[in-house]
Amino acid sequence: MKRMALVGMPNTGKSTFFNRLTGAGARVGNWPGVTVDLLGAKILLGGHMVELVDLPGLYDLHGFTEDERVVRHFLENNPVDLVAIILNASQIDHQIAIALQFKQLGIPAILLLNMSDEAEKLGIRIDTRRMSETLGMPVMALSAKFGKGFSEARQAITGMLEISEQRPGLEDLKGKLAQDDQMETQMRTIISQSVQYPRMLAESFTARLDRLLLHPWLGLPIFFGVMYLLFQGIFLLGAPLQDAVEWLLGMIDQNVLEPFLATSPGWLHGLVVDGIYNGVGTVASFVPIIVLFFLFMAVIEDTGYLSRAAFLMDALMSRLGLDGRSFVMLLMGFGCNVPALMGTRVMRSRALRLLTMMVIPFSLCSARLQVFIFITAALFPPKHAPLVLFSLYLMSFATAILTALLFKRKFTSIEPFVLELPPYRLPTLMQLWLRGWQEVMHFLRRASTFIVIGVVLVWALTHLPPGIPEASAQSFAGILGNWFAPVLAPLGIDTQMTIALLFGFVAKEIVVGALAVIHGMEGNALTQQIAISMDWVQAYSFMLFTLIYTPCLSTIATLRSESRSNLYAWGTVAWSLGLAWGVSFVFYQGARALGY
Amino acid sequence: MSQSIPLAELKPGQNGIIARLKVDEALYQRLTAMGLRIGRPIRVIRRAALSGPIQVRVGLTDLILRRADALNICITPPPNNTDCYT
Numbered sequence: 001m002k003r004m005a006l007v008g009m010p011n012t013g014k015s016t017f018f019n020r021l022t023g024a025g026a027r028v029g030n031w032p033g034v035t036v037d038l039l040g041a042k043i044l045l046g047g048h049m050v051e052l053v054d055l056p057g058l059y060d061l062h063g064f065t066e067d068e069r070v071v072r073h074f075l076e077n078n079p080v081d082l083v084a085i086i087l088n089a090s091q092i093d094h095q096i097a098i099a100l101q102f103k104q105l106g107i108p109a110i111l112l113l114n115m116s117d118e119a120e121k122l123g124i125r126i127d128t129r130r131m132s133e134t135l136g137m138p139v140m141a142l143s144a145k146f147g148k149g150f151s152e153a154r155q156a157i158t159g160m161l162e163i164s165e166q167r168p169g170l171e172d173l174k175g176k177l178a179q180d181d182q183m184e185t186q187m188r189t190i191i192s193q194s195v196q197y198p199r200m201l202a203e204s205f206t207a208r209l210d211r212l213l214l215h216p217w218l219g220l221p222i223f224f225g226v227m228y229l230l231f232q233g234i235f236l237l238g239a240p241l242q243d244a245v246e247w248l249l250g251m252i253d254q255n256v257l258e259p260f261l262a263t264s265p266g267w268l269h270g271l272v273v274d275g276i277y278n279g280v281g282t283v284a285s286f287v288p289i290i291v292l293f294f295l296f297m298a299v300i301e302d303t304g305y306l307s308r309a310a311f312l313m314d315a316l317m318s319r320l321g322l323d324g325r326s327f328v329m330l331l332m333g334f335g336c337n338v339p340a341l342m343g344t345r346v347m348r349s350r351a352l353r354l355l356t357m358m359v360i361p362f363s364l365c366s367a368r369l370q371v372f373i374f375i376t377a378a379l380f381p382p383k384h385a386p387l388v389l390f391s392l393y394l395m396s397f398a399t400a401i402l403t404a405l406l407f408k409r410k411f412t413s414i415e416p417f418v419l420e421l422p423p424y425r426l427p428t429l430m431q432l433w434l435r436g437w438q439e440v441m442h443f444l445r446r447a448s449t450f451i452v453i454g455v456v457l458v459w460a461l462t463h464l465p466p467g468i469p470e471a472s473a474q475s476f477a478g479i480l481g482n483w484f485a486p487v488l489a490p491l492g493i494d495t496q497m498t499i500a501l502l503f504g505f506v507a508k509e510i511v512v513g514a515l516a517v518i519h520g521m522e523g524n525a526l527t528q529q530i531a532i533s534m535d536w537v538q539a540y541s542f543m544l545f546t547l548i549y550t551p552c553l554s555t556i557a558t559l560r561s562e563s564r565s566n567l568y569a570w571g572t573v574a575w576s577l578g579l580a581w582g583v584s585f586v587f588y589q590g591a592r593a594l595g596y
Numbered sequence: 597m598s599q600s601i602p603l604a605e606l607k608p609g610q611n612g613i614i615a616r617l618k619v620d621e622a623l624y625q626r627l628t629a630m631g632l633r634i635g636r637p638i639r640v641i642r643r644a645a646l647s648g649p650i651q652v653r654v655g656l657t658d659l660i661l662r663r664a665d666a667l668n669i670c671i672t673p674p675p676n677n678t679d680c681y682t
Binding site: 009059060062063064065090091093094097098122124184197210214216217311312315316318324348416417418420421422423 | 659
């Protein structure tokens with residue numbers, strides 16, 4: 001089988017090109033370092049099966065980041081037929097360095113100048129024929145986002161693979177690269193011969209927008225204002241969709257499940273309807289909100305606003321021992337902590353990475369958001385609900401800040417902070433559609449595996465041993481809850497909520513499903529039941545604990561694999577468990593002492 | 597040849613030519629790969645509040661970097677410090 005690798009600088013549309021070529025939906029984002037794992041796909045090009053590998057973005061084959069190491073390691077240990085180098089056409093003046101480096105290594109390569117539409121708009125004209133002659137490799141201009149020039153590029157690649165011979169992995173890759181000053185001259189020659197720049201750059205849209213969005217004093221308020229509006233938008237659009245899903249699930253229950261299970265034994269009916277269906281269904285009703293959430297995040301990410309956030313927040317983050325990129329990762333963590341943790345790979349200093357990874361789990365991720373929306377809707381009047389949610393976001397930031405302040409001396413770094421500020425880009429509908437679809441698939445995968453297992457276990461724990469009143473003190477769940485009572489009772493968390501928390505350790509989605517199963521209800525009946533079973537002080541204490549105590553099993557596993565340290569991973573978990581208990585204890589006992 | 601000054605001292609809208617990068621090898625290569633090469637014109641676009649990072653333009657690329665790091669980039673102001681940077 002032939003093998004082709006995709007390389008390029010971060011933020012050049014590499015993943016978009018990969019998606020076009022494979023038809024698969026890899027995540028695409030306008031943030032340097034989004035592709036964190038090696039994505040591979042097998043595709044048919046011409047008459048050959050070709051294994052396509054999307055390598056992480058790199059600035060330089062000499063580079064010292066984790067991503068750059070990954071690329072070198074790959075090239076040294078894997079034979080390739082062809083390397084497709086993807087560069088940003090409007091930044092060709094310095095990105096051409098990578099193409100020269102591959103030429104020096106003698107690896108067969110094709111140069112794809114992506115975002116050529118943007119370059120054209122800026123008035124940059126590139127003579128690809130001329131460049132191809134001086135560079136000694138085919139050069140094609142294209143726009144991977146809109147597909148212009150794509151089929152020609154694909155044809156050229158197919159043609160090259162047709163006649164290619166696989167090169168073995170390269171030994172001593174760094175030693176083979178020439179000195180920088182030699183390359184500097186070559187770069188200048190190629191650029192001056194084949195690229196025409198406009199004499200003066202027109203005041204572009206980006207510059208005008210930046211004057212407002214990066215304003216020294218207005219920039220941050222505008223940023224948080226935009227975030228606030230996004231959240232309002234999510235709930236405004238999401239609430240009717242959530243109701244629709246609930247209504248649909250109710251219809252299926254009444255018209256399909258109930259008649260079908262009418263003659264089956266009571267326990268089977270209980271397991272299927274009260275256990276699996278109500279449990280998974282309650283979780284499923286949140287899918288529209290989560291999909292909307294990720295769509296909005298994708299828009300923010302793809303436009304390039306996140307890099308601006310890094311610029312605006314760096315001054316504050318540096319006082320916490322972090323940098324602007326850490327803030328962006330915290331924001332990404334609001335979607336899901338796992339990719340945010342992996343995104344820290346762009347950092348070179350281990351200390352900075354570890355400190356950033358330590359604060360990311362405090363990001364109120366979309367799974368925790370489901371729990372909070374659910375509890376808030378049950379316990380607080382609609383007028384107060386947004387304030388309650390907002391206060392939890394504030395707590396999320398506060399715990400992250402506290403953690404960074406406490407641990408910044410242990411993880412001090414002097415990593416320089418240099419980041420590219422890409423021009424603003426409009427995401428295409430296709431990108432958004434792919435992203436939304438991925439979230440639905442992601443949910444279905446989780447739902448079909450451990451959410452089902454989780455709710456079935458909760459059902460079993462609350463209904464066994466046989467013959468007891470369900471979820472009573474005699475059930476396994478009751479016994480288990482009593483064990484934890486000495487620790488959790490001072491926080492106002494009862495035994496039933498304890499069971500939900502135990503499963504929440506695995507994944508926060510199960511918390512909502514577990515509550516449905518424990519009470520054997522769904523929809524409005526469940527919300528009312530929850531409202532009876534606790535008061536608002538208990539509910540808020542429970543939410544604080546859920547926010548802080550631990551992210552989920554996947555996050556802990558990622559912390560471990562990314563840090564390669566058990567001590568660090570479990571230390572982080574121990575710290576968040578302790579902090580959660582402390583915060584909830586102070587809140588609950590304080591509120592009770594004040595007479596609430 | 598005029599004297600070189602740290603990039604951090606340039607005000608928004610001012611230009612200079614990169615003269616020297618006083619950084620370790622790892623950062624040198626990173627900066628070079630991002631377009632900060634000796635001999636290239638550079639222009640400061642804006643500075644963030646609270647001693648935050650500065651935004652610079654090299655060629656057609658915009659970069660943000662901390663003022664502390666910009667102290668280690670030496671630049672010489674061009675003869676007439678006007679709007680020519682291409």
